[in-house]
Amino acid sequence: TRVEFLDYEAIVDYGWSLDDDELFRKASHADLGPDAHGRLLVHPDESLLEAAERSGFAxxxxxxxxxxxxxxxxxxxGKLSQPTDHIMPDDLAExxxxxxxxxxxxxxxxSVVFNVKQRPELDDLIL
Ligand code: FES
Structure with a gap:
């Protein structure tokens, strides 16, 4: 699976909106570093986090x-599985x-935005 990723920090810095349909097009045209915007591959049986780490991202x-x-x-x-054993509430998952x-x-x-843990709606979930 090919993944295009974007750091939520960049969205904050540029004043973009998470649900902007043009988000990734805007990111392509912004001067973002390779850690903030780019692509990676997820191998079979690898979680998205594992693939990011294998690709050298923190x-x-x-x-x-x-x-x-x-x-x-x-x-x-795209679609990312959500195993039953997790804390993400249904409304946020939707x-x-x-x-x-x-x-x-x-x-x-x-296409994923990582680093969204600072979003206010996730505050209660962060341990
Ligand atoms: Fe994924 Fe804790 S690191 S839920």
Whole structure:
């Protein structure tokens, strides 16, 4: 699975909106470093977080077990699995929030915003 990723920090810095349809197009045209915006590949049986780490990126995490939301990402495109053992509430999951530590791609392409743990709606989940 090919993943295009974007750091939530960049969205804050540029004053963009998470649900902007043009978000990744804007990111392509902004002068962002390779850690903030780019692409990576997820191998079969690899979680999104594991793939990011194997690719040399330091995405936030803590428990690695679906219990803290530090690893939360926002899914702009594609599908990422959500195992039953996790703390993401249904309403946030419906809006596209997922956990990268136990999320496995279900589509060939994904667009994700990582580092969304600082979003206010995730405050209560961060341990
Ligand atoms: Fe804790 Fe993913 S690292 S839920």
């Amino acid at each position: 995405w936030p995490f803590s428990c690695r077990g679906g219990a803290c939301a530090n690893c939360a990402v926002y899914l702009a495109e 809006r596209g929030f997922r956990l990268s530590c136990n999320g496995y791609p279900l589509t060939d392409e994904l």
